[in-house]
Structure formats: C-alpha cells, structure tokens
Amino acid sequence: MKKIRLGFVPAHREPFDENWAEEMRKRCLDSFAGIEGAEIVVPDKKLTKNGCVRNDEEAEKTIALFAEKGIDGLLIGTMTFGDEVAALSVASAFQDLPILLFGTKEGPFTADGGRRSDSFCGTLSVSSGLHRRQIPFVFGGLVFPEEEEFQLIVSDFVRVCSVCKGFIGARIGLVGPRPERFETCIFSEDELMRQFDQRVVPISIPDIMKMADPAGANAEEIKKIAAKIKKKADVSDVAKSTIGKMAGLEYALFTFAQDKNLSAMGVQCWNAMQEVYGISPCHVMGRLTDAGVMTSCEVDIYGALTMLFQYQAALGSTVPHFIDWTIKHQEMEDTFLAWHCGNGPASLACNADEVKLRYHSILGESLGIDRSQGTGEFQLKEGIVTLCRLQEHEGEFKMLITNGEAIHSDEKLRGSWSWVQVDDLDELYGTLIEEGFVHHASMIHGDYSEAIIDACSFLGIEPIVV
Structure with missing residues (x-):
C-alpha cells in the first residue's frame, strides 16, 4: 500500500523564541520519520523562514506546496504560540481532509524567568478557530515529539487518513443480485453516492461466466491460477474440474476488479454459482481478499465496505475475514464462533498446511456435493482482533466497533472459523440486536479500534463501541 502523505504545519508566532520553534520543528520531523506508512510534506527553510508558518504569505506558500504534493491529511503543531490565522x-x-492538532510542551524558562513557547495558548487559538469554522479535527495532546504516546497518536492518525482516502470515492463491485430471502444485504446506493462519493459497479453472473470459461480465450492465464490454487491448499477432496472452474472464476472476478478499478466487491455466492457454474466460490473470494480486493459474501455491499475500512486501517498489512457472528460457545463464557462457509483468506490460517478445499457444508445437501465444491476450510490464527460492521438506516450510517481475541481450538469444524473471546458477549449481542445490526461482520487481526473510531468521526459515521 502506498504511503500516506501528511502535510505538516509548524505554526510559530513572532516574537516568541525563534530558536525554540526551529528546534521543535526538527524534533517533530525526527519523530515523524519513525512512523510506519507516513510521508511528511513540510515547508523547507527556503520556502518559509526557518521552515515554520507564521503569516499570510507563508500560509499561501504552504497551501500551494501541499496542493502540489497531494496530501492525504494535515498535521498542525504549535511550535510556540502559533499564529492561528x-x-x-x-x-x-x-478542510475535507483529516486534521490532527497538537501543541508542544514548554521548555525551560529563560534566564530572566520568561516563557519560550506558550504553545498551549496558540493551540487554543487554533482549536477555537477550527470550531468556529466547523472544521473537524482530532487533538493529539500537548507533547514533546519523542514521547511514545504521541508517536502512537500520529501512527493512528496515519491509519485514519488511510481509511478516509480509501473509503471516499471507492468503487465497489456488485456481482449478481443479492439472495432473494436475504433482506440483510439491502443497501442504499444513492446514500453511498451522496455521502461518500462512492460508485457501485454492477455485473451479471452470465457476464462473469463468459470470462471464466477454463477452455476459453483466457485458458493459459486460468491454468496458471489453477496451479497456484493447488500449491496453496489441499485439493484432494475436490474434482480436477472444480479447480479449473475456481481458477476461471478468480480470473474473471479479478479482471473485473482491475478493469473497473474496484477496491471491494460483493458476490452472489449462492445458488446461481452452484446451479449454473457448478462450484462454490468461497475460496476464490478469500483469495481475492488476500490479493487486496475485499470480497464479501451474498452481495453484502456494506459488508464489503466494512472490510475495506479495516484493510485501510491496517495499511494493507493484513486482510480481514468476512464473518457471521453465529453461536455462543457451549461451555466457555464470553466466547463466540466467528465463522463463514469457507471464504477465509488463506494468509489467516493458523496452519498453512491445513487449508483444505471441500464441498459446501450447508448447500452440499440441497444442491449436491458435486456442484458445491470450492470452500476453503481451516481454523484462523490466534491473536487480538477488531470486529466491525457498517450499517445504515434512513441515510444515517453507524459502525459497530469492538475488540476480542481469537483463541486456538483442537476442534475440527467446517468452514473458515475461529472462537473469539470478548469482554462481555451478552452486551455485544444485545448491542447488535438493539442497534439494528445484521449477522454479517468483518474481523481483522490487530487492534485498530482507535483509528476506526476517529475515521468514523471524519466521515460522519456514528461509532457504536462495545
């Protein structure tokens, strides 16, 4: 994933200590240099006096610099009593970008007992002006730049900017209609356009099938994909023809994503795929997610967008698993089964050697085992996870955000799955019910809750934190 470009405004006011402002600017830049995923754009000493911003002329030069470089977010730091104008x-x-405001701590008094910085006054001046203009921002505190807590705050802000950059204007594929009996997966396309400038790009199952033919014009590319599938999973329980069809479907969906510049897609994974094409697309969908195209089941567009939210928050370092909340553990308290039919990205497997292709555990009986092969089944790896769900009612968006821990089990279950422990499962389940959330969610390894909460605030999405 490309680095997030942040514009840094080292705010200063004359006649406060010029040397102190210059020193704090340098210390900030040294601190930012260690932030994962960040690229800092800042006026240099040729553009503005000592590389700080103190008047209208320097502000205009800084604006031009940031516009030229195409920044993704804004850091405003008061090096001294920064000039708020x-x-x-x-x-x-x-103002349409995420903004982080911070102040710097006061240094030692001067020899005659004076203050060198008075940064907090400048920070208040800037923050009150942001409120006056109704420009949203987050506050990073009063800090020395080297402090670990501040570096964590800036690191989270990089993730916030990544989410906003990837979410606003995203293109989402819609592959076939949602299941007729799944009102769960309805969405408001006009609200996605209006609020987030997003575009939903539809394609029919027959159009995908044309590109997916293993014996067609794309046969050589499809053979290469089939070889990769066989290399990364145990395919002993599925037919050779199934592997070819899976590879064809992966080629078709990935080509669709590339041609239309899609960040995510929702796929009609039953029953047409099984009845018309003769496979279950689950493992293919997990492979697409692993390739950076977030892919949700049952044409769940809000689910795909939740996956995209998490993927951007992780800076592309790991991918999410599209899950059902499902059952409480029969014996362990505050533990539930995060599960889906077999769509888990193989990169998340607790043991790469145990990724196995099988027939669909639910549809196999009704549609036939031969036509429902293609699920990728395994237990997911252990670790801290963040669970989210985007939902919309009457044009108002909200995001369920909670954390848990995926734990290891010796059980052999169907699908792609993990047992997840949370602080209070009854509270979580109650919130899901009372707030109108559906049974689909997205789970990603790592704790990205703070970044996701802040991103929601910039995007006008209400965070529902459990």
Whole structure:
C-alpha cells in the first residue's frame, strides 16, 4: 500500500523564541520519520523562514506546496504560540481532509524567568478557530515529539487518513443480485453516492461466466491460477474440474476488479454459482481478499465496505475475514464462533498446511456435493482482533466497533472459523440486536479500534463501541 502523505504545519508566532520553534520543528520531523506508512510534506527553510508558518504569505506558500504534493491529511503543531490565522488558512484550504492538532510542551524558562513557547495558548487559538469554522479535527495532546504516546497518536492518525482516502470515492463491485430471502444485504446506493462519493459497479453472473470459461480465450492465464490454487491448499477432496472452474472464476472476478478499478466487491455466492457454474466460490473470494480486493459474501455491499475500512486501517498489512457472528460457545463464557462457509483468506490460517478445499457444508445437501465444491476450510490464527460492521438506516450510517481475541481450538469444524473471546458477549449481542445490526461482520487481526473510531468521526459515521 502506498504511503500516506501528511502535510505538516509548524505554526510559530513572532516574537516568541525563534530558536525554540526551529528546534521543535526538527524534533517533530525526527519523530515523524519513525512512523510506519507516513510521508511528511513540510515547508523547507527556503520556502518559509526557518521552515515554520507564521503569516499570510507563508500560509499561501504552504497551501500551494501541499496542493502540489497531494496530501492525504494535515498535521498542525504549535511550535510556540502559533499564529492561528496562518494555521487556519491552511486548515480551511484542506478542510475535507483529516486534521490532527497538537501543541508542544514548554521548555525551560529563560534566564530572566520568561516563557519560550506558550504553545498551549496558540493551540487554543487554533482549536477555537477550527470550531468556529466547523472544521473537524482530532487533538493529539500537548507533547514533546519523542514521547511514545504521541508517536502512537500520529501512527493512528496515519491509519485514519488511510481509511478516509480509501473509503471516499471507492468503487465497489456488485456481482449478481443479492439472495432473494436475504433482506440483510439491502443497501442504499444513492446514500453511498451522496455521502461518500462512492460508485457501485454492477455485473451479471452470465457476464462473469463468459470470462471464466477454463477452455476459453483466457485458458493459459486460468491454468496458471489453477496451479497456484493447488500449491496453496489441499485439493484432494475436490474434482480436477472444480479447480479449473475456481481458477476461471478468480480470473474473471479479478479482471473485473482491475478493469473497473474496484477496491471491494460483493458476490452472489449462492445458488446461481452452484446451479449454473457448478462450484462454490468461497475460496476464490478469500483469495481475492488476500490479493487486496475485499470480497464479501451474498452481495453484502456494506459488508464489503466494512472490510475495506479495516484493510485501510491496517495499511494493507493484513486482510480481514468476512464473518457471521453465529453461536455462543457451549461451555466457555464470553466466547463466540466467528465463522463463514469457507471464504477465509488463506494468509489467516493458523496452519498453512491445513487449508483444505471441500464441498459446501450447508448447500452440499440441497444442491449436491458435486456442484458445491470450492470452500476453503481451516481454523484462523490466534491473536487480538477488531470486529466491525457498517450499517445504515434512513441515510444515517453507524459502525459497530469492538475488540476480542481469537483463541486456538483442537476442534475440527467446517468452514473458515475461529472462537473469539470478548469482554462481555451478552452486551455485544444485545448491542447488535438493539442497534439494528445484521449477522454479517468483518474481523481483522490487530487492534485498530482507535483509528476506526476517529475515521468514523471524519466521515460522519456514528461509532457504536462495545
């Protein structure tokens, strides 16, 4: 994933200590250099005096620099009693981007007992101006730049900017209609357009099938994909023809994603795939997610967008698993089964050697084993996880956000799955019911809850934190 480009405004006011402002600017840049995924754009000492921003002329130069570089977010730091008019001019020019405001701590008094910085006064001046202009921002505290807590705050802010950059204007594929009996998967396309400038790109199952023919014009590319599938999974329980069809479907869906510049897609995974094409697409969908195209089941567009939210928050370092909340553990308290039919990305397997292709555990009986092969079945790896779900009612979006821990089990269950322990499962389940969330969610390894909460605030999404 490309680095997130942050514009840094080192705000200063004359006649406060010039040397102190210059020193704090350097210490900030040294601190930012260690932030994963960040690329800092800052006026240099040729563009503005000592590389700080203190007046209208320097603000205009900084705005031009940031516009030229195409920044993804804005860091405003008061090196001293920063000039709020200059800082707010830059903020106003980029008010549609995430903004982080922070102040710097006071250094030692001067020899005659004076203050060198008075940064907090400047921070208040900037923050009140942001409120006055109704420009949203997050506050990073009053800090010395080297402090670990501040570095964590900036690191989270990079993730916030990544989410907003990837979410606003995203293109989402819609592959076939949702299941007729799944009202769960309805969505409001016009609200996605209006609020997030997103575009839903539909394609029919027959159009996908044309591209997916293993014996057609794309046969050589499809053979290469089939070889990769066989290399990464135990295919002993599925027919050779199933592997070819899976490879063809992967080629078709990935080509669709590339041609239309899609970040995610929702796929009609039953019953047409089984009845018309003769496989279950589950493992293919997991492979697409592993390839960076977030792919949800049952044409769940809000589910695909939840996956995209998490993937961007992780800076592409890991991928999510599209899950059902499902059952409480029969014996362990506050533990539930995070499960789906066999769509788990193989990169998340607790043991790569145990990824096995099988027939669909639910549809096999009704549609036939021969026509329902193609699930990728395994237990997911252990570790801290973040669970989310985007939902919309009457144009108002909200995001369920909670954390848990995926734990190991010696059980042999169907599908792709993990037992997840949370602090209070009854509270979580109650919140899901009372807030109108559905049974689908997205789970990603790692704790990205703070970044997701802040991203929601910039995007106008209400965070529901459990």
